[in-house]
Amino acid sequence: MPSSSASPAIPLTPGKGILTRQAILQEAMDLASVNGLEGLTIGSLAVATGMSKSGLFAHFGSKEELQLATVQAARAAFQERVFLPALKAPRGLKRLCAVIAAWLDYAEREMFRGGCFFAAVSVEFDGRPGPVRDLVAACMMDWRGSLTRLAREAKDMGELSRGADPEQLAFEFDALSMGANGTYQLHRDHRAFAMARRAVKERLKTFSAPGARFSPL
Amino acid sequence: MPSSSASPAIPLTPGKGILTRQAILQEAMDLASVNGLEGLTIGSLAVATGMSKSGLFAHFGSKEELQLATVQAARAAFQERVFLPALKAPRGLKRLCAVIAAWLDYAEREMFRGGCFFAAVSVEFDGRPGPVRDLVAACMMDWRGSLTRLAREAKDMGELSRGADPEQLAFEFDALSMGANGTYQLHRDHRAFAMARRAVKERLKTFSAPGARFSPL
């Protein structure tokens, strides 16, 4: 083993390469949320970032690597800016509500220019085998798993009735949110989000134990 | 005006051109449900149908016309093979259930190779202005409008409670169905459809008037 003074895996000051790579991926996420990961062309991405095709390409080595990096960047951005902040809400029903509310805000405020990145990309890749599809599928599993876990916590705390099925509820909330995102993207009608919020609220009311309190959606 | 003996607009015996056009569109719907309407390449479609690129192209004149024709063919196929048959159920709650059940079957049995054609295409085009997007948006509006009308009929017949909101219910059922389709396409897990059916059933039970009967989903 070399001495402990070796340069760290993640340098304290990000090099220039890392910075431009981040700028590229920021643009890539936006473009992909609109045109998909296949419509995300290296040429158009180069124009959008003001770089040359080859200079940009060198950062990734292949289009598939660019796609994978874009998905991972979107996952990180989602975790950091949507999911983790919402987790600060108090455990149980309130936290579940906070996470769903954060997701709906994330989609409605269009953190990515084309709405939810994963809604666009998961539909695009669900029929094409390969590592990109696998990664996207894993992200979606993750998200649903988180929703399921939060619902289960609320149930374990007695805030949801014994008849509540965490997996079932997670599926429903996921579907309602995605549906609102899709409807809004297609028709630019904000009522879609209002209807999703109402549906989630009523569904939670159906299963919430008497006296359980949940934060507004 | 020429004499009334002119050939009818729709000839009794479809000419050869019409037949191959139908064959092309059948393949086009399947390919587009998997790879999208942009991934639907004229070259790949020519290979799939055993035609030459130029011979196939001549039927449409442009890729956009091919896309429009494919969407209209999918709309017609959906109407003919899913929606209209389900409308034969008795008016009211039963008919609403029959239509939703038909849709879920249509998606689960993969009438198109990539699942619901419109689920794939509407997400793909929701961010790209143009006639294709407009047509797809109109199809989705149509579908949601039909669901809304069926729910309103059930309500007017007294089978759904006074508190039931047809538009809201239509949104929810649409979202749940689309969500099941997406989850199934991504994870190949049939439980997605089971959860959608359960959600629709429970939601209907919440709003159904006492004693109202609805057919199984």
Place this chain on the structure above:
DNA sequence: TGACAGCACGAACGATCGTTCTATTTTTGA
């Protein structure tokens, strides 16, 4: 039988795709 649509084909176009080179500039670290 012969003229004439309708239909399909093959070859080719310019544009753009992802990708590979080589050269040049910029940044980094001793």
Place this chain on the structure above:
DNA sequence: TCAAAAATAGAACGATCGTTCGTGCTGTCA
């Protein structure tokens, strides 16, 4: 400060994209 390393640019590749053009089939009526 200077050489090594990293980052970017430019030109070009073969493949494929949508599209155009000219040609040859193949039936149908006169």
